[in-house]
Amino acid sequence: GESVGLHLPTLSVQEGDNSIINCAYSNSASDYFIWYKQESGKGPQFIIDIRSNMDKRQGQRVTVLLNKTVKHLSLQIAATQPGDSAVYFCAERQGSQGNLIFGKGTKLSVKP
């Protein structure tokens, strides 16, 4: 079965608020994690990634936090905008030649 899961299947936030999307993984050997955003009718779009030797990485309006102690990954989106509405997937890779294993996704809905 999948080793990556999500705590919240849906998340509704007000425009301008910060969003936090969570993800749990079960394999402590995973060394690389990615967040993807998928809009309706499109393929997943890369947002941000993080390696297991880091615990935080920031991008433009997004931050990924990795807590290896509890095997938890989160994506924080600052000042959420309507264009952020999409399904967000976390994925993990196990080993340098491992395939990506995806969680089932969280749907983010931004209310204007």
Next chain:
Amino acid sequence: KAGVTQTPRYLIKTRGQQVTLSCSPISGHRSVSWYQQTPGQGLQFLFEYFSETQRNKGNFPGRFSGRQFSNSRSEMNVSTLELGDSALYLCASHGLTTVTDTQYFGPGTRLTVL
């Protein structure tokens, strides 16, 4: 730099038929991975090709196969289609560095099996 392209975008087939989907990776990327996306199972890994060789394979029946050409373009084939094969088939290309393995996805091919 052009992104990952997939053809066709939409396809309708009937049970028992076979189908071939095509993927052109980002220029310079040598690795291509294929995924099946369904509402019930989410994104599931099919296989990965690197330098014309299958390097990794997911847990799918032998009806699902693929190949990669010398220009890194890849095709996947599904034979003896079943209703459950209806899905969005996504291709992702990656440059395979030793540090990261960012995979960039194409728009997908929506396959409907009737």
